[in-house]
Amino acid sequence: MNTPHTSGPLASLKINHTAIRVPDFGSAVAWYADKLDFRVKQTVSVAGLSFSFLYPAGDDSFHFELMAGPGAAERPTYNDLHDSYNMSGWHHPGFSVDSVDAVIDELKRRNVTIASEPHDVPAMGLRVAFFADPWGNLFEVIQPITQ
Numbered sequence: 001m002n003t004p005h006t007s008g009p010l011a012s013l014k015i016n017h018t019a020i021r022v023p024d025f026g027s028a029v030a031w032y033a034d035k036l037d038f039r040v041k042q043t044v045s046v047a048g049l050s051f052s053f054l055y056p057a058g059d060d061s062f063h064f065e066l067m068a069g070p071g072a073a074e075r076p077t078y079n080d081l082h083d084s085y086n087m088s089g090w091h092h093p094g095f096s097v098d099s100v101d102a103v104i105d106e107l108k109r110r111n112v113t114i115a116s117e118p119h120d121v122p123a124m125g126l127r128v129a130f131f132a133d134p135w136g137n138l139f140e141v142i143q144p145i146t147q
Contacts, residue, residue: 017053017063018093022135025050025068031134035110038064056095075136081116084138092130092138100127103141107131120145 005011022028029052032038037057044051049069056062076087084091097103100118108114115138116130126142133139 015062017065018090019065019067020133020135020137021072022066022068023070023072023074025052025066028052028066028068028133028135029054032064032066035107035112035133077113077132077134077136079113079115079132081130081138084115092140094128094140094142097141097143100129100141100143104129104131 020028029040029043032054033040038054039057040052041055041063042053049067052066052068054064054066076083104114104118113132113134114129115132116128118127118129120127122145125145127145128140128142130138130140
């Protein structure tokens with residue numbers, strides 16, 4: 001493995017947020033709040049688009065920037081994880097959780113689309129599952145496999 005660079009301009013890079021383009025602002029903000037318990041910290045309008053900064057229930061170090069307004073092209077929706085492997089570009093963010101199974105059970109209770117049921121990936125030492133929002137964006141939940 002590579003050793004981390006501890007000096008230089010790029011040594012300060014840290015993940016802050018990722019943006020998700022959605023066609024309908026109100027529906028998207030409501031979905032992320034109702035289905036994932038995300039919190040809205042700020043909403044602004046810039047250049048004809050509405051932006052909302054959404055934080056996971058227990059994490060203030062990372063957020064999603066929802067961008068909404070006219071002109072958003074549709075993404076494919078995924079009910080099966082393997083169908084998503086055909087699309088280039090960003091694939092999914094991953095969330096560390098205490099229990100993949102408990103999170104997926106709760107998301108099912110909230111009628112969230114599950115793209116991949118919980119399963120172990122021994123080569124990575126992880127238990128994983130994937131779910132999707134109504135706009136075709138995939139998300140992964142992960143936990144270490146306990147021996």
